[in-house]
Amino acid sequence: MSKALILTLGFETKFCYRAILRHGIEEGDRVILVTAGLVDKVRKAYEDIRLFITTSFGEKVKVELMEINVRDFTNAIKRLMEKLFELKDYELIINLSGGMRALILIVLFSLIISRIKNIKVEIELEDLSGVINIPEQLINIMELGRRLTDDRIKILMEIHKGSNDVKTLASKLNKDESTIRRNIGILEEMKLVEISKRKPLIFKLTDIGEIFVKQKELQEKKA
Numbered sequence: 001m002s003k004a005l006i007l008t009l010g011f012e013t014k015f016c017y018r019a020i021l022r023h024g025i026e027e028g029d030r031v032i033l034v035t036a037g038l039v040d041k042v043r044k045a046y047e048d049i050r051l052f053i054t055t056s057f058g059e060k061v062k063v064e065l066m067e068i069n070v071r072d073f074t075n076a077i078k079r080l081m082e083k084l085f086e087l088k089d090y091e092l093i094i095n096l097s098g099g100m101r102a103l104i105l106i107v108l109f110s111l112i113i114s115r116i117k118n119i120k121v122e123i124e125l126e127d128l129s130g131v132i133n134i135p136e137q138l139i140n141i142m143e144l145g146r147r148l149t150d151d152r153i154k155i156l157m158e159i160h161k162g163s164n165d166v167k168t169l170a171s172k173l174n175k176d177e178s179t180i181r182r183n184i185g186i187l188e189e190m191k192l193v194e195i196s197k198r199k200p201l202i203f204k205l206t207d208i209g210e211i212f213v214k215q216k217e218l219q220e221k222k223a
Contacts, residue, residue, distance in 0.1 A: 002028040004090035006083075008099040008107060009033040009049075009065075011041040015097035015124050016049050022131075023093055025053070027060040030090065032083065036070045036103040070102040080110035088116060097124040111139050137191050137208045144190055144212075151175070152183050153216055156192060159205050160213045166201050 005023060007016045016033065025031065031053060035042050050063045066083065068076040084092070094111065096104045104123075111121060121134040137144055154173055163169050166184070170177045184203060187193040192209035196202045205213065 001091045002026075002030070004030045004032065004087040004092055006032045006034060006092070006094045006107070008096050008103050009035045009042060009045060010099035011045060012098055013045045013048055014128070015095065016045075017052065018124065018128070019093075019095040019097070019122075020049075020053070025057070025061055027057065030062045030064065030087070032064045032066055032087075034066045034068065034080070034099070034103065034107060036068065036100045038065075038067050068103070068106065070100060070106060073102075073106060076106045077110045077113065080107060081114050084110060084114045084116055092116065092119040094119065094121045095124070096121065112142065115140055115143050135191075135208055144192070147186070147190060148212065152187060153212070155180070155183055155187065156205065156209055156213050157216060159193065159203065160210070164196070164202050164204060
């Protein structure tokens with residue numbers, strides 16, 4: 001599958017260059033540079049990146065500049081959502097390292113609202129010491145919330161308290177073991193639970209699962 005690399009762009013080119021090299025673009029891939037305003041320094045940065053790519057790949061990698069108005073937050077999100085759906089048949093990689101904070105927030109909100117799956121979202125630290133990958137489950141948090149029924153939340157809460165096998169959970173929640181197994185399978189698919197052992201079935205919360213439990217605990221404390 002061809003890649004579409006979406007990069008937020010400001011005055012600096014270093015984050016874009018590093019992302020392009022890190023992900024190894026190839027013939028048929030696309031690079032979309034998203035910017036908040038085409039001032040001279042941004043135009044120069046875009047031209048440098050475009051020259052770098054065309055020198056290496058000619059016209060075999062399409063380079064596109066997308067300028068959005070960050071002051072019109074809602075319409076900017078709508079435009080980016082349209083672009084994301086246009087690229088849905090590509091392997092989507094989004095790098096949020098360059099450009100204005102408002103621009104990065106707009107791209108992030110667009111990803112969350114679009115609910116596109118199988119994406120990779122990353123941000124490089126300012127001192128270039130590492131890259132943080134944002135878990136896809138957090139980007140698709142609305143979809144997770146929709147699938148997280150009351151019974152599944154109760155299962156997460158009990159696992160957090162130390163119940164880590166089917167028999168114990170069934171007893172604590174007064175449910176059939178088959179129901180517990182089915183829900184554990186769904187929670188594993190959602191990457192909220194990970195299996196430590198298959199026979200007998202032993203499990204624990206993932207880091208994302210812990211976040212949902214914390215959110216529930218805070219809600220209950222507020223109530």
